[in-house]
Amino acid sequence: MSCYNSTVIPAPIDKVWAKLRDFHDMSWASGVIESCDAGNKLPGTQIGAKRVLNNAFHETLLALDDQNRVVRYSIDDGPEAVSSDNVSGYVGEVQVFPVTDGNQTFVLWTSSWEDSGGGVAEFCDPIYKALLDALKKHFS
């Protein structure tokens, strides 16, 4: 079970990655993420950092890779289909790649989960689409 969403951002990869690599910076996601609060004292590039998005999504940074430009996190609890009652083992991943023939950036946002009571992809896919749209707008 998984989600797969991707887009091309009209900005060089270094600028896009600089924004995406900090788990505590959701400033690029205006209109989608209204609040991003720290859930512990770890900075946003330290593995184990926790954040709470929109007072609802509780997430933990699992992996950060400055070489391959990957960030991976768990959703530990959240609203509706991503509540801990409905889903287990939810992991999201963002990876970016340079589009070399146009100085642009390919952004891939995927997620998967171990088990669920259903409805997870239907709930999450529109959120990822909105996030990628916001990222595109931020860099346009």
Place this chain on the structure above:
Amino acid sequence: MSCYNSTVIPAPIDKVWAKLRDFHDMSWASGVIESCDAGNKLPGTQIGAKRVLNNAFHETLLALDDQNRVVRYSIDDGPEAVSSDNVSGYVGEVQVFPVTDGNQTFVLWTSSWEDSGGGVAEFCDPIYKALLDALKKHFS
């Protein structure tokens, strides 16, 4: 030591991957690859298949992945900087990803090698750029 080239193709991923997955089909590369001859009797989706491009590049299929859409091959011998006298352990890789917000395809063509007498990236990068341009033209 490595090459990294990428582009976005205005065609759905299934069509692009159907072309790229067959090691013996370089029909999409017109203007760059003039001839593609089989180097052994294995079909182009069998690991170990060999091909000779432009009577000069001798290549072997190392890996094919229909799930993640990856093809990987070695250059065993070739002209100038990719001759077996100058370079060892040369491996090229093509991977494609769907761009979901536009029904397009991100194509990533990378290569690396173990050791060389120099000049490999300078020789290969323009070829990969020409190949990606030809692929784009083929699907436009």
Place this chain on the structure above:
Amino acid sequence: MSCYNSTVIPAPIDKVWAKLRDFHDMSWASGVIESCDAGNKLPGTQIGAKRVLNNAFHETLLALDDQNRVVRYSIDDGPEAVSSDNVSGYVGEVQVFPVTDGNQTFVLWTSSWEDSGGGVAEFCDPIYKALLDALKKHFS
């Protein structure tokens, strides 16, 4: 949802990989796999090759990688928990790594699936354990 089983085989990696890379050769799995019939005419190193194990498990080769020594396949239909009625998107993967300080081989057999009516890991894990035991016995 996934299975994860692994072992160390007291044999050099080239011998182990030579056995595992051929999708139509289950001769090493005696006592577990009684029959391995081809499901189409493709050889066991050609992507798309099909096999039927024990007249019950219908599988397709998805990926073969002679460089990183990975084979990946789908279970398209099978008995009980892996029937196409109960599970969808079932993919198994075998990867081997050299244990350099002892000329041995680490074998990793994992699987995952998109959706199921349950019971898949409980059904599959003992099979993978039996397969890894058979492989160990074969090379001991």
Place this chain on the structure above:
Amino acid sequence: MSCYNSTVIPAPIDKVWAKLRDFHDMSWASGVIESCDAGNKLPGTQIGAKRVLNNAFHETLLALDDQNRVVRYSIDDGPEAVSSDNVSGYVGEVQVFPVTDGNQTFVLWTSSWEDSGGGVAEFCDPIYKALLDALKKHFS
């Protein structure tokens, strides 16, 4: 150009990973690493953390992955063959996997580099062997 060294550690993966994931903790490497000094103020699980080993090897944490249990770092400068005069783009990676049939841990220590004046593998391989031996001793 690359190094590849691996071993099996007679300890469960959680204990081994807990030691290896902290970039500032080389306490397990006694006899090989005499000193491990912080090169900046970042903790050992924050990407970008710097360390100096044996007053000689200057390294930066590039990636940490608590899900797949990978740590990756660069050697920015060091003695002899890994001096910045002789090698560029040097990256080391440690990954651990559970050996499920014996509650042990497979440890894979690899490295690669972009370019060099030679002698890098010859210099580094014995160090990795010594490190893996020390790790084994630590957990025996």
